[in-house]
Amino acid sequence: xxxxxxxxxxxxxxxxVVVKNRxxxxxxxxxxxxxxxxxxxxxxxxxxxTIYLAPTEDHPFVETVPEYERDDExxxxxxxxxxxxxxxxxxLPPERAFTAExxxxxxxxRDKSPVEPGRYQFPPGSYTGFELVVxxxxxxxxxxxxxxxxxxxxxxxxxxxxxxxHNASPGTTRYVQPATETVExxxxxxxxxxxxxxxxxxxxxxxxxxxxxxxxxxxxxAPWQWPQPATVLGPGERDQSTLALFHGEPIDIEARTVGxxxxxxxxxxxxxxxxxxxxxxxxxxxxxxxxxxxxEERATVTExxxxxxxTMPNHADASRPATAVVTPTDETPDKRLLPEQLPxxxxxxxxxxxxxxxxxxxxxxxxxxxxxxxxxxxxxxxDDESVFEYRNMTYRVTxxxx
Numbered sequence: 001x002x003x004x005x006x007x008x009x010x011x012x013x014x015x016x017v018v019v020k021n022r023x024x025x026x027x028x029x030x031x032x033x034x035x036x037x038x039x040x041x042x043x044x045x046x047x048x049x050t051i052y053l054a055p056t057e058d059h060p061f062v063e064t065v066p067e068y069e070r071d072d073e074x075x076x077x078x079x080x081x082x083x084x085x086x087x088x089x090x091x092l093p094p095e096r097a098f099t100a101e102x103x104x105x106x107x108x109x110r111d112k113s114p115v116e117p118g119r120y121q122f123p124p125g126s127y128t129g130f131e132l133v134v135x136x137x138x139x140x141x142x143x144x145x146x147x148x149x150x151x152x153x154x155x156x157x158x159x160x161x162x163x164x165x166h167n168a169s170p171g172t173t174r175y176v177q178p179a180t181e182t183v184e185x186x187x188x189x190x191x192x193x194x195x196x197x198x199x200x201x202x203x204x205x206x207x208x209x210x211x212x213x214x215x216x217x218x219x220x221x222a223p224w225q226w227p228q229p230a231t232v233l234g235p236g237e238r239d240q241s242t243l244a245l246f247h248g249e250p251i252d253i254e255a256r257t258v259g260x261x262x263x264x265x266x267x268x269x270x271x272x273x274x275x276x277x278x279x280x281x282x283x284x285x286x287x288x289x290x291x292x293x294x295x296e297e298r299a300t301v302t303e304x305x306x307x308x309x310x311t312m313p314n315h316a317d318a319s320r321p322a323t324a325v326v327t328p329t330d331e332t333p334d335k336r337l338l339p340e341q342l343p344x345x346x347x348x349x350x351x352x353x354x355x356x357x358x359x360x361x362x363x364x365x366x367x368x369x370x371x372x373x374x375x376x377x378x379x380x381x382x383d384d385e386s387v388f389e390y391r392n393m394t395y396r397v398t399x400x401x402x
Contacts (some may be wrong), residue, residue, distance in 0.1 A: 081108065120132045133237070163281070195237055247291070324375045352368055
């Protein structure tokens with residue numbers, strides 16, 4: 001199926017359907033099994049609005065071409081609904097294809113209901129048919145105002161061009177819309193990336209990321225790794241996702257979950273683009289206390305004077321054990337870290353060391369016994385050291401891969 005044209009003053013919206021018997025022998029079927037040859041083909045939206053597909057004169061299997069008309073407001077409507085548009089049985093020759101045209105109509109004038117924006121399912125209530133998506137092409141974008149519409153944030157990390165929801169206007173054709181822009185924890189936010197353009201969007205359906213805005217800078221929170229499939233989001237299609245946020249350890253639910261989230265301003269990022277690469281994102285506000293961290297429950301701590309040794313649970317069975325040394329320093333940091341970032345696999349060495357330092361702490365260094373993979377992640381594959389700023393203090397991380 002494919003749309004040929006939208007509605008004009010001269011013609012209803014038109015779509016084309018290809019019907020093919022792929023088998024090497026003829027098939028005799030009841031036409032309603034093909035959905036588009038029910039008597040009549042009707043779609044329903046969630047709001048219980050209806051839409052009809054009526055065969056044109058060029059339909060190869062039509063028995064009765066339905067009459068149609070324009071109402072007083074210029075809408076195209078099917079004039080009458082009959083049960084003889086298509087035959088009761090249909091025989092398709094082997095390995096033969098047929099092209100059929102349809103008009104898209106609102107219900108008859110007596111029903112008064114126009115074709116409203118929405119997603120119409122054919123047949124109604126079925127997951128095996130298809131959907132026809134309708135939107136106002138002169139105003140495809142979101143309606144209403146965003147609470148961030150006067151905010152001018154920087155680009156997210158790694159983005160070449162940004163498409164923020166709060167900058168979307170009624171004329172915007174591609175955007176990701178949150179169901180809410182404020183959430184209390186624990187809580188969820190539903191997001192919907194909509195493609196209301198005539199061009200497909202290419203992207204990774206498994207890519208998503210949460211960022212936090214602090215002092216005019218975005219900090220990636222989670223996740224840090226993704227599968228790499230690719231898919232196409234066609235005209236009228238949408239990508240729906242639910243983000244679940246927790247102040248502490250996340251609960252495993254049917255959603256994209258992120259734990260250890262504190263209050264502040266965040267962004268949810270998706271990567272779908274047309275020929276012009278854009279990062280689509282929506283900002284939201286989290287109402288929650290600040291994050292306070294301790295080391296992992298299964299990690300053990302031993303102290304010897306000013307030296308502390310933390311043994312992580314993956315050290316005992318490590319095929320390649322390693323030790324990281326975390327030391328306060330006055331050096332210039334390579335990067336700044338937030339408390340929300342530490343409880344991630346990439347920063348496990350720091351999660352199991354930095355919470356043990358305090359402003360009045362006199363300890364000189366912390367040894368973190370783990371495996372080589374964990375150490376290499378925090379060093380970002382560097383061979384020598386990394387320097388981080390955390391809670392207004394600076395720390396150097398070095399490692400021994402033995």
